[in-house]
Amino acid sequence: MLLIGRDLSPFVRRTAIVMATVNVPFERQVLAAIEDGAQLAPHTPLGRVPVLILEDGETLIDSAAIIDHILEVGDPTQALLPATGYDRRRVLYLCAIATGAMEKGVASSYERFRRPRELIHGPWLDRLFDQARGGLAALEAALGERDWLHGDAMTLADIYAVVLYDFMQIIDLPRLAETAHVALPALSARLNALPAFQDHRFIPASA
Template structure:
């Protein structure tokens, strides 16, 4: 299998981590939709020009991180389930994931506002609204992480993956928001799981990807 996309995208990174934790072998093609020559290749797999995409062994292409992660969970070769099959534990993992993915989405939206628009075209009230959503999301994730860090399992669940990726992404693109929120449990969660190969080997490295 071949995973398309760079780890700068939190959606690509969370997908890569889940594939690795699921024990599935895959290669990387770190294409960027922001590069015209890469976009041509990406659109052959996803006409929307979005990453990630996963090319299966038979040539089928899966698009969107949710679909790829669902495939990884379905075909996982790991003995440890990233998401409980049912009950309150499953709902808690999915709830945490929903908040974390929301933070990722708003982080990407904030980047579009400031990096792709001329300064005179940025609508500051809208940007402030997006940044506030990120801050509120980080606050929720911090509270959830406080409950998690005191009973850390050696194996992360899907909520942990998404929380760490969201924290790391916002720390990268909006460090002032993380400093203002002054979280403690969320960075601790990040440090703990980023020691694992699945996380460590799928991090944004500007000079390599």
């Protein structure tokens, strides 16, 4: 399998981490959605990352769809998503919060760093900040003093939450410090010590 995209994208990074966690072997092609749009075009009509090319040549797009497939074919002993019932709904709920906050973080980053300063719409940027911060605060509250966001082992929700938290540090999201985070930094430190996380770290574009 070939995973296309770079780990500066939280959507690419979470996909790579899930694949590594459930022991699905893959190769990488590091492309950025904007800078490498021409190279991406043959693989996805949307010009977005990640893209996963399967061994038979089939192409999957969107991190949620890719991860759904990876959980189907990956190591069944690594149960990152409960099969049924409340446990499954709860993990997916927490994943949805993290995903929404990621989207707002990415949007705020584009607004701040790619739009000419004189064209930035302050109220819209404030709204993006508030939504991203709200997602972080909700995950912080859900984690509390527990080891994991739900249950007694790592799930997709923990992976998503850590990828989100790390991404917010990388883009230096304003107002992040206004919400006191204790649980999320601790979870981030624990999970980033794991090989699956270490092997797929955020690398700033300037690095």
